[in-house]
Amino acid sequence: MLLQEQVLNTVELTHSAARQAAILPMALKEKILVQTAHKLRDHRPQIQDANRRDLEIGEKKGLSSAMMDRLTLSDKVIDQTAAGLEEIAAFPDPVGEIVRMWTRPNGMRVGRMRIPLGVIGIIYESRPNVTADAAALCIKAGNAVILRGGSEAAHSNQAIVEIFKEVLRENSVNPDVVNLLPTMDREAILFMLQLEDLIDLIIPRGGEELIRFVSQNSRIPVIKHYKGVCHLYVDADADLEMAVKLTFNSKVQRPGVCNALETLLVHRDVAEDFLPAVTEKLAEAGVELRGCERSLDVVRSMNPATEEDWYAEYLDLILAVKVVDDIDAAMSHIAKYGSLHTETIVTKSYGAAQKFLREVNSSSVIVNASTRMSDGYVYGLGAEVGISTTKIHAYGPMGVEDLTTTKFIVLGDGQIRE
């Protein structure tokens, strides 16, 4: 009960700071982010002291070396985080942009103006640098933010948030624009997820289990990103050399991330030419191949794929391979097994490219480029807030702009309803 009161109190303070956050002048927001970057560098010893306490506790708890690694605020991580803040500071400010404006027959001008969402709740896991990143993105878009980080990083997160608050105070801005919730059990998170009148959006960043827990229990809208079962379809009219290069890059360049390739679909007319070439190259890189029956007829060295392979997000050097009759069969496979993340077609055919672009409704639909290109930075959105695979509000890589909404503005000169 006491913890619930503490959560409610923090959320209410953040909510009341949101009005000020929404109208901070562009230049002041930039200044705050740049000063925070400087302070992160200047206060490196204090941050690393706090981080050391988290690491000591983590060691006692027996965290895996991968987790310890993500938890560590090395000099390099702090430098990168500070540089990231400066980059965000330099983005165009989305707030106040008039997205469109038109005139009505009665002379009234109607427009849509971009405004902050208000209060954003970020629920995330171990990496403490997410704290700085997420807070900076929210501030840039004029929002107040409530952070709920992983318990393993409690001291590190606290130290980083304190730096934000100091800079806010120094600039006469309410420090409640950035708040960190105390480490909470699931019950307290459940309580937070009911505060729909005080929080406008929840963004969970972490594993599928966390995201599912949050989205199943939240009354507040949630931006979800479950997984990436990405496909690359090699059309009958593909440049096969390009297809090998794109398949290889999509699968091998960084297999552990959500835009890495998981299933390769190949038009039957090119299977005999294409499959031996691509599988040889993939096998050299240590990729395990799991093929459908028809693909096994062409390349016998592959393992046979089972039904589960078509659903799998391997995040590893494994690739499922399927021969299909035509582009429609490829698109049906994607519709059935895909996760709405990213799909690529490799083709020289105008008609096939147009059909794929129009009929596949995943969040990124690509012609002749690696699935790995589906990324906020690569697309030029600036920072990556996350990738949404649900269609509401934002779909695909999210930039700062997706932390805003638009309101209607009306410029009248006395119009009334008759």
Next chain:
Amino acid sequence: MLLQEQVLNTVELTHSAARQAAILPMALKEKILVQTAHKLRDHRPQIQDANRRDLEIGEKKGLSSAMMDRLTLSDKVIDQTAAGLEEIAAFPDPVGEIVRMWTRPNGMRVGRMRIPLGVIGIIYESRPNVTADAAALCIKAGNAVILRGGSEAAHSNQAIVEIFKEVLRENSVNPDVVNLLPTMDREAILFMLQLEDLIDLIIPRGGEELIRFVSQNSRIPVIKHYKGVCHLYVDADADLEMAVKLTFNSKVQRPGVCNALETLLVHRDVAEDFLPAVTEKLAEAGVELRGCERSLDVVRSMNPATEEDWYAEYLDLILAVKVVDDIDAAMSHIAKYGSLHTETIVTKSYGAAQKFLREVNSSSVIVNASTRMSDGYVYGLGAEVGISTTKIHAYGPMGVEDLTTTKFIVLGDGQIRE
């Protein structure tokens, strides 16, 4: 349990029709809507037979005359509904629009293309004409739709949906693009609201109680519209004659709707000139006035307002009146008591207008026009899907476009991630 299976089955059928709905050619969607309009007129006797059964049951149940009225499909209502469908048919088609497109340094072109949401669930109450309206809007935006109407209108809804299905069949389109759920108890609705993998968006249309039930229990994103506590602020620099006209229109023209005025805020410098004029005119129209202490000093005939009045959505000929010190006090009042629906400022001051436009973040912010102008038709959006007072996905009056989202499309020529 049987009912749940029935719900799941219907939702699954709708989901599998969504792919076809999404790629229906523009001209075919128009044709379907126009043919449905014709058939609604031609099948008037059958529709009214079905409606008569609902009305007979309603009479036995002792429905109020207002409810019986909303339930009745008179000749006029059917004609209006058919005309509405023809109007929707004539709208620009949002699907496939390239919202933006830009080129990256590596030569890759990246764009955002408008696509349907997929499957939309509409949960509504008594009016059976909503059935036709909602189905038509969803089809126009390339979505499949699951309708769950009020039990009182079961036969009427069924008759209307049958007409849609007939027309879909005649055009070789899967009739599951439009489905009506059987009358359900709350438990079955609860079950439906968990099907987040099959339904993309839920739009409840009805009273606050229904909306709250849906939004509190849904794992699927919900577009909410709770209430409209709209304000009109008369600035020190207002044209007082215009202010009287706009106040009167905002309050009196149709008091029972969500964009009607509920609270009048008046700058203290003009209270003595403005209040006697406006209150006299309002009183003539039968408006009950409830004033703050300072306003009572000027116009003694008003009733005193209590704290609850500032939160009230009267939907009636009642108006709360408050004198404020300045524009900041007006905006603080709006932030505290408002419902994020619609606020108007009446002013001749450039600075005050700009400040109000920038700092008030309700879904419609109006300068010098009636609050009643905040409406999809008046804004030129075409049909009104609803008014959202939550900031995610859509905020303010929603048009057909708000039943879509955008995906990223990428046109490459072999780009890979280095």
